Amino acid sequence: xxxxxxxxxxxxxxxxxxxxxxxxxxxxxxxxxxxxxxxxxxxxxxxxxxxxxxxxxxxxxxxxxxxxxxxxxxxxxxxxxxxxxxxxxxxxxxxxxxxxxxxxxxxxxxxxxxxxxxxxxxxxxxxxxxxxxxxxxxxxxxxxxxxxxxxxxxxxxxxxxxxxxxxxxxxxxxxxxx
Numbered sequence: 001x002x003x004x005x006x007x008x009x010x011x012x013x014x015x016x017x018x019x020x021x022x023x024x025x026x027x028x029x030x031x032x033x034x035x036x037x038x039x040x041x042x043x044x045x046x047x048x049x050x051x052x053x054x055x056x057x058x059x060x061x062x063x064x065x066x067x068x069x070x071x072x073x074x075x076x077x078x079x080x081x082x083x084x085x086x087x088x089x090x091x092x093x094x095x096x097x098x099x100x101x102x103x104x105x106x107x108x109x110x111x112x113x114x115x116x117x118x119x120x121x122x123x124x125x126x127x128x129x130x131x132x133x134x135x136x137x138x139x140x141x142x143x144x145x146x147x148x149x150x151x152x153x154x155x156x157x158x159x160x161x162x163x164x165x166x167x168x169x170x171x172x173x174x175x176x177x178x
Contacts, residue, residue, distance in 0.1 A: 069171040070109035077102045081124070096123035096133045104143060104159050105167045116145065119157045142166065 080102075083093055103122030107114045114122070120130030134157060137143040142163035148154040159167070 068175060069168055070106065072171050072174060073102050073105045073109070073167070077106065084124070094125060096125040096129050097137055099123045099125070100130065100133055100137060101142065101159070101163065101167060104157065105164070108159055108164065113148070113156050114158065115148070116155045116157055137163070 077099070080093070080095075080099065087093070100119055100123045103119065104114055116131070116134065117127075119134060120127045123130035123133060125133070134143065134145070138145060141160055143157055144160050145155050145157050148156050
C-alpha cells in the first residue's frame with residue numbers, strides 16, 4: 001500500500017473542497033483559489049527542507065553561500081512569487097531555470113538536501129517543465145543530480161561548484177550595485 005504524504009493528502013482535500021465548492025463556477029474562481037495555494041506549497045517545500053536532518057553517514061556537504069547572499073536570494077525568490085500573485089499570471093514572468101537555481105542556492109545555504117520533485121516545485125512551473133529545466137541546467141554544468149544515499153529511489157539535486165560560483169558572482173555584483 002502506498003502512503004500519501006501530508007502534502008499530497010492536504011492537496012487532495014483542497015482539490016475535493018474546491019470541486020464541491022465551485023458548483024460549476026468558471027475558471028476565474030478556481031484560479032483565485034490556486035494562486036494562494038501555490039504560495040503555500042512553496043512555503044511547505046521550504047519547511048520540508050528545513051525538517052531534513054543529515055545522518056552521520058551522509059556525504060560531506062558543499063560549501064554554503066555567504067549569509068548576505070543567502071538573504072538576497074531568499075528576498076529575490078519571495079519577490080518573484082509576490083509578483084506572480086499580484087499580476088495573477090505565472091506564465092507572464094516564467095523563468096523556471098532561475099527559480100530552480102535560486103531555490104538550490106537557498107537550500108545549499110541552509111544545508112538542506114533537495115530532491116528532484118522538490119526542485120520541480122521550486123521551479124514554480126509544471127513538473128514536466130521543471131524536469132526539462134533540470135536537464136538543461138545539468139547539461140550546462142550548473143547542477144548535479146545524485147542518488148540519495150539513504151533512499152536509492154530518490155534523486156537529489158545540488159549546485160555544482162561552477163553553479164555556486166556563478167550565483168555568488170551574480171549576488172556580489174547585485175550588492176555592489178553593478
